[in-house]
Amino acid sequence: MNSLILSVGARFLTGLFLLFSLFVLLRGHNSPGGGFIGGLIGAAGFVLYSFAAGVEDARRALRVDPRAIGVWGMAIAVLSGLASALAGLDPFTGLWLILADLALSTVLVFDIGVYLAVFGAILTLVFALEETV
Amino acid sequence: MSWVLALPILIPFVTAVLAFLLRGSRMGDLASVAGAVVSLAAAVLLVAVVLDRGVVAGQVGGWQAPYGITLVADHLSAAMVLITAIIGLAVAVWSLAEIGPESSRLGYHALFQSLLGGVTGAFLTGDLFNLYVWFEVLLISSFGLLVIGGRKQAIDGAVKYVTLNLIATVLFLAGAGLLYGATGTLNMADLRGAVAASPDQGLMTLIAMMLMVAFGMKAAVFPLFFWLPASYHTPHYAVSAVFAGLLTKVGVYALMRVFTLIFVGDIGYTHEILLWVSLLTMLTGVLGAAAQSDFRKILSFHIISQIGYMVLGLALMTPLAVMGAVFYLLHHIIVKTNLFLIAGVSRRLTGSSDLYAIGGLYRSAPLLAALFIIPAFSLAGFPPLSGFWAKFVIVRASLDLGEWLVAGVALLVGLLTIFSMTKIWAEAFWKAHPEGRQPALADLPPSARWQMMVPIIALAVMTVAIGAFPSAFLDFATKGAEQLLDPAAYVAAVLGEARR
Numbered sequence: 001m002n003s004l005i006l007s008v009g010a011r012f013l014t015g016l017f018l019l020f021s022l023f024v025l026l027r028g029h030n031s032p033g034g035g036f037i038g039g040l041i042g043a044a045g046f047v048l049y050s051f052a053a054g055v056e057d058a059r060r061a062l063r064v065d066p067r068a069i070g071v072w073g074m075a076i077a078v079l080s081g082l083a084s085a086l087a088g089l090d091p092f093t094g095l096w097l098i099l100a101d102l103a104l105s106t107v108l109v110f111d112i113g114v115y116l117a118v119f120g121a122i123l124t125l126v127f128a129l130e131e132t133v
Numbered sequence: 134m135s136w137v138l139a140l141p142i143l144i145p146f147v148t149a150v151l152a153f154l155l156r157g158s159r160m161g162d163l164a165s166v167a168g169a170v171v172s173l174a175a176a177v178l179l180v181a182v183v184l185d186r187g188v189v190a191g192q193v194g195g196w197q198a199p200y201g202i203t204l205v206a207d208h209l210s211a212a213m214v215l216i217t218a219i220i221g222l223a224v225a226v227w228s229l230a231e232i233g234p235e236s237s238r239l240g241y242h243a244l245f246q247s248l249l250g251g252v253t254g255a256f257l258t259g260d261l262f263n264l265y266v267w268f269e270v271l272l273i274s275s276f277g278l279l280v281i282g283g284r285k286q287a288i289d290g291a292v293k294y295v296t297l298n299l300i301a302t303v304l305f306l307a308g309a310g311l312l313y314g315a316t317g318t319l320n321m322a323d324l325r326g327a328v329a330a331s332p333d334q335g336l337m338t339l340i341a342m343m344l345m346v347a348f349g350m351k352a353a354v355f356p357l358f359f360w361l362p363a364s365y366h367t368p369h370y371a372v373s374a375v376f377a378g379l380l381t382k383v384g385v386y387a388l389m390r391v392f393t394l395i396f397v398g399d400i401g402y403t404h405e406i407l408l409w410v411s412l413l414t415m416l417t418g419v420l421g422a423a424a425q426s427d428f429r430k431i432l433s434f435h436i437i438s439q440i441g442y443m444v445l446g447l448a449l450m451t452p453l454a455v456m457g458a459v460f461y462l463l464h465h466i467i468v469k470t471n472l473f474l475i476a477g478v479s480r481r482l483t484g485s486s487d488l489y490a491i492g493g494l495y496r497s498a499p500l501l502a503a504l505f506i507i508p509a510f511s512l513a514g515f516p517p518l519s520g521f522w523a524k525f526v527i528v529r530a531s532l533d534l535g536e537w538l539v540a541g542v543a544l545l546v547g548l549l550t551i552f553s554m555t556k557i558w559a560e561a562f563w564k565a566h567p568e569g570r571q572p573a574l575a576d577l578p579p580s581a582r583w584q585m586m587v588p589i590i591a592l593a594v595m596t597v598a599i600g601a602f603p604s605a606f607l608d609f610a611t612k613g614a615e616q617l618l619d620p621a622a623y624v625a626a627v628l629g630e631a632r633r
Contacts, residue, residue: 067153067240075150078143084195091139093195121273 003052010052014061017045025115026108035111039073039118047126055130066127070120077113080106135191137182138204138257140175141214144168145221145250152242162229165242169222172249176211176218183211188616188626190259198627199320203259207623208613209459213256213386216466219595220378221249223588227474228371230581231481236281236369244281248274248375255383259627261309261319264387268305268351272298275380278372279364290364297360301350308343311336322627324395325620334398341396341403348391352384354444355413358437362421365436366429366486370477373429377436378470382462385443389458392447393617400450407448412542415441419549428476428486428561431553432469435512438546439465445543446527449534456614457526460607464519464599468508471592475505478585479561482572488557493566497573500586502562507593509554511600514547519599522607 021042028034050058059066083106084093094107148168155161182189183206193202206214225245232241251270258264272295279291313319315336316327328337350357361381365373388407396403418438425431443465446458476486478501483491495502511518514525524547531539566572574582599606616622 071150071153071243074146078146078150081139082143085136090135090192090195091143092193 007052010049014045014049017048018042021045021115025111028111029105029107035114036118038111039115040122042115042119043122043126046123050127050130055127059127062123066120066123068120070117070124073113073116073118073120075113077110077117080109080113083109135193135204137175137179138189138191138206139193141172141179141218142204142250142254142257144172144175145246145253148172149243149246149250152246153240156240156242157234157238161237161242162232165246166222166225166229168246169218169225169249172253173215173218173222176215179206180211180215182206183208188622190626198259199318199323202263203320203322203627204257205259205322205623205627206257207616207626208609209386209389209617210256212459212463212609212613213382214253216463217249217252217256217379220375220466220470221246223470223592224371224375224378224474226584227374227477227588228369230577230584231369231371231477239281241278241281241369244274244277245372245375248278248379252379252383256386259321261312261321261324265302265305265309268302268383271380271383272302275376278376279368281368281372287367290367294360294364297350297357301347301357304343304350305347308340308347311343312340315340320627321390321394322620322624325624328395329398337396338399338402341392341399342406344391344396345388345403345406348384348387349410350384351381352388352440352444353381353414353437354410354440355417355437358414358418358440361437362430362433365433366427370429370473370480373433374470374473374477377432377473378466381436381440382466385440385462388444389447389455389462389617393450393455394620394623404448404450407444408539411441411444411448412539413441414438414444415542415546419546419553422553423549423556426488426560428479428488428557429473431488431557432472432476435550435553436469438550439469439512441546442524442527442543445539446530449530449536449539450618451530451534452611452614452618453526453533454530455617456607456610457523457530459613459617460526460610461523463606463610464511464523464596467592467595467599468511468520471508471589471596472505472512474585474589474592475501475508478574478589479572481585482574482576483561483566483570484572488560490567491561491572492564493570493572495562496565497571500574504586504589504593505558505562507596509557511596513550513554515551517600519596519603519606521600522603526607 021038024033024041025035025038046058046062081092083095084091087095094105097104151164152161155164188207190203190205192198251267251274255264255267258267276291276295279287279294309319316331318324318327331337353361365376415438418434418441422431422434425434443458443461446454446461479494480486482498485491511520514520528540528543
């Protein structure tokens with residue numbers, strides 16, 4: 001697609017999309033948001049970029065094969081669920097590490113895994129579709 | 134307890150990750166087979182636990198029901214998980230001979246294992262929204278598997294498949310949303326009480342119908358089956374074998390679960406519709422098959438007609454009929470997968486799946502012919518094979534109710550099934566190959582011969598074993614039907630744990 005407005009706009013918007021997707025991912029524990037919707041928003045950023053600059057450029061900007069991102073996301077999500085076995089709890093039970101004001105948990109790790117899985121899967125599909133159409 | 138229930142779901146996903154990371158090398162293929170073996174072990178463990186203790190439930194994440202996601206296994210769920218693992222292993226081994234390095238590199242094994250994980254999740258979940266999530270997992274993996282063959286025809290089939298399944302999924306989601314709005318819960322055991330207590334029974338019946346249409350489309354019942362014959366004959370044979378065995382059965386399972394556990398308030402209405410739907414499904418499926426001349430297309434239409442028998446068992450809603458439906462479900466998965474695998478070998482040997490362009494298999498590959506006879510006659514309901522007992526129970530149940538028309542249709546469809554099977558037999562096996570080829574199993578490289586024939590033989594042995602010693606399996610199905618028709622134990626296992 002040859003549109004000056006789109007291609008200039010996409011450069012700013014892609015970054016904004018990614019930033020916003022991380023924001024949505026991190027606020028997701030207690031408020032609306034989370035890994036799934038964050039992954040979708042992040043993927044939307046790269047989809048927009050691929051519309052503006054072409055799939056080839058979008059792939060180069062992403063640097064990593066989206067399929068690999070998706071699979072590693074799945075691996076992280078599954079592993080975070082398995083971690084509770086070590087503590088003798090039910091699968092996917094959240095384990096917490098509280099450092100003063102900062103609360104870290106396997107729940108967040110799971111959400112990051114979901115984020116990457118969704119992000120990778122959507123981009124795999126969209127890039128493949130754009131390349132064949 | 135939760136881990137016994139979670140492992141059959143987790144193992145396929147771990148395997149998928151490993152298979153993807155090792156894709157393209159022989160290790161990736163082997164990882165898939167090894168994962169399938171571990172899945173089978175986990176499924177056997179689950180069945181052992183269920184046989185020992187009855188219905189077992191676990192809560193994911195330690196959040197108690199009805200707030201967290203519940204995993205439940207009764208006899209039906211446990212048996213479905215076991216059979217999924219068996220089919221998964223059989224097809225994983227068979228795939229080694231069919232799936233080339235190109236499809237492997239694209240991630241065939243990872244998608245295959247995700248599909249198995251999704252199917253297992255759907256069988257084990259006790260939460261309606263979670264069931265929706267598993268349906269999505271299934272849909273995405275199966276879309277990938279359909280396309281991975283890469284030919285234009287495959288994409289055409291995949292688009293039809295995905296579009297129609299998406300409509301079903303949206304309908305399911307809308308129904309689940311309405312249900313949550315009306316009752317405030319989506320835990321299936323909790324819903325049983327909540328739906329019965331709802332002041333607005335008309336709305337409950339409406340939601341029941343939305344779910345019936347959604348699951349019916351997944352199960353490929355009349356008149357929503359047309360996506361199935363449009364897509365099942367296009368992908369790799371291994372893919373269509375696992376689809377034929379498992380995918381539509383997830384829809385049937387969901388129908389059986391929801392219409393015995395949750396929506397039993399207006400059986401005269403909902404189950405009457407199911408009854409007519411099942412009869413028309415049986416008839417249209419078998420008549421559709423009679424008009425086909427492609428090996429896989431005939432088999433695809435027969436999936437539809439057989440789905441009719443299972444829904445019929447559910448629609449009649451007597452202990453004997455539901456037992457028949459459970460038994461039918463288990464027997465059918467083994468038989469149907471095996472027939473598709475045999476179709477794959479026949480295609481490999483003769484070079485085509487068009488029945489008029491092939492032949493000569495009986496003379497040159499007698500072992501394959503013998504192995505075809507077993508599932509084909511079982512499908513048609515010949516004694517003493519497994520299909521005979523399945524049909525016998527269903528017909529007996531309809532005669533007990535005095536439903537002569539239903540019993541007549543069931544028997545007629547069995548007869549027409551024989552017609553299609555003998556057509557395949559006469560064209561592919563009996564007549565000489567039109568080009569004078571002598572397709573023999575010895576033409577296959579030795580490794581491919583083992584990889585293809587061992588799963589087929591194993592599944593055929595299971596079909597014969599179920600037919601020869603039906604009482605153990607019928608007892609199991611009876612117990613499963615009792616739990617379905619009187620879900621007190623199911624509800625107690627899920628909600629009782631919450632009050633522990």
